[in-house]
Each structure stands twice: as C-alpha cells, then as structure tokens.
Amino acid sequence: MEVALVWNMEALERHDADLRAKVARLRSGRTVDRERVTENAAYGLALVAISALMPGRRVITMCRDEAPDFVLDATPGALRGVEVAGRSSGGLSALRAVRLEKGPRLIARKDIAEAHLSLWCADPRVSELYQVKP
Template identity: 85%
Template sequence: MSGVPGTEIERSNYTLETLYEHQEHDFVVDTIPHVIAWVPSRDVAPDPQPFMFHMDVASPGGTEPRSMEIALAWNMEALERHDVDLSAKVARLRSGRSVDRERVTENAAYGLALVAISVLMPGRRVITICKGEAPDFLLDATPGALRGVEVAGRSSGGLPALRSIRLEKGPRLVARRDIAEVHISLWCAAPRVSELYQVKP
C-alpha cells in the first residue's frame, strides 16, 4: 500500500444502508446480500465491524496513488426495511444453497464499487449496467462519450492480483474511442484491499 510511514491515512466511514440514498434501489438491493456474505472472513470467530478496506486511489499522469481506508459497516434491521428477505438471502449465499453461489465475489464487487462511487464521486449515480461489454457501470450513457466504471473482485491474492487485472483491462478501455471517462474499481476480500483507478481521460 502506498503512503509515507508515520502519516495518518484518510478514512471514510460508510454504512451499507446509506447506499440506498446514493444509488439506484434495484442495483443496491441486488448486491447487498453478496457484500454481506463475502466481506466478513470465514474464520470461526467473525470479524467485528467495521470492515476495513485499504484502498489506493489514482488518476492518470504518473502521480503517486492516494492511500485511504474505507470502514464498511451495516445494520441488518435498517437494511431489512428495504429488503425483508435479506437475512435469508445472506444465509443461502453463505451455505451455498443458491444458484448465485458462483457469483458472490462478482456481485459483491459490484456492491462495493457502488460504495466507492458514492464515497469518491459524490453525487454521481450509476444509471445502467452494461451487458457483455465494458465498462460494467455507466454513469453517463451519451453515445460516443460513455462514462463509467469497470468492476472486478478476487477472493484472495491482494494487491498483486488486483494490479494484474488493472494491467489487463486498462489498455483495452483506453483504446475504446466511444469511452470519454472510465475508472476501474477492484476489490479483494483476503486481505481486504481495493484500488480505484481512473484510466481515462
């Protein structure tokens, strides 16, 4: 993780229930069960909230990435006001009794990317999800000038795994003439690290 030894790292506290205010309900309600099933470790003793993600945030130009922490927490009672079946969905995902079992990491990364957008791009909202092409989330669907966020997650591997994804995806996104702005939001559960890179413009 980047940063100068001995300096205080910026921290952003965020609750999942706030996501319903910042992003569209349909995207939030579909991803929150996966986030809750994926983020805590699977150790015998569950980790206490908040769950800390160390994040590097960078823009083009070769400047040193900014290091920060996202402290993620949630209140099940508050979340269940938006989704009464949330606890049951989470239990099924954790037990593997769901057809979405193989997509927990992917969908959790989508939910966490919504968090990153809300924290680091305040006021911007995902308006649609692209099917079968990048970027995954569109913030602006203007033809020929798309603005969005490409998302990926890994259960393990840390920053090396995330950086390999970025190095693979970044050049392809930059080469797309129909994209005016694009970020890559990457998440790893063990260890809990993340990257948000603006690769274009």
C-alpha cells in the same frame, strides 16, 4: 481515502438464523456460489465507491456484456463509466493484474471518454478505485 465497511453479525442473524453456517461454507469454497458472491460483492462495493468518491455522479445503467459495467453518462461516442472486477484471493497483486489487463482496453476504446476501475479482493480484503481515462 479509506472507507471501512462493517456489519453486525448478531443483527443480521435476526433475519437469517443460518447466516454463520452459510458464511462459513462460502469462505471455505464448498459452494458453487463463491465466485458469484465475490462478483456481487465487487459490484456492491463499486456502488459504494461511486457514491463516496465521485460526488454528484449517478449510475444510469449497467452493462453485463461489455465494459464499462456501470455507465455514468451514455453520451454517444463519449461514454463515462466504471468497470468492476472482484477476486476471491490474491490481494493487491491480483488487483494489479486486473488493472494491467483491463486498463489498456478501456484506454484504447474510442467511444469511452472517461473510465474508472473498481477492484476488490475478498482475501485479503483490499480494494482500489482508479481513474484510467482520461
């Protein structure tokens, strides 16, 4: 399934007159917030993916220090959730590397019954959602 997200810059500029300059700074890498923005975008897109691709599922909590990032069901010993990762560049090869790193860790965890990976890259703009367990 493909989900296309777009925005209207003119409408957004009505709320922030400096928006284009801020976007240009972020895209050029001339700000310390670039990676934080990438991370936040990945979280936002993961929430969109959960809503669009996992009907009936809801995020009940967010874990910042361990996987999965978004918990869908906190049944003790049988967690269900979505681990999120964002990269500012690298495209599908960067996402594949993340999947190969994080997927086996989620599979190995005995306390996780179901795990998904939501991966996003800013340049080029690509994203993927994988169920890695069961």
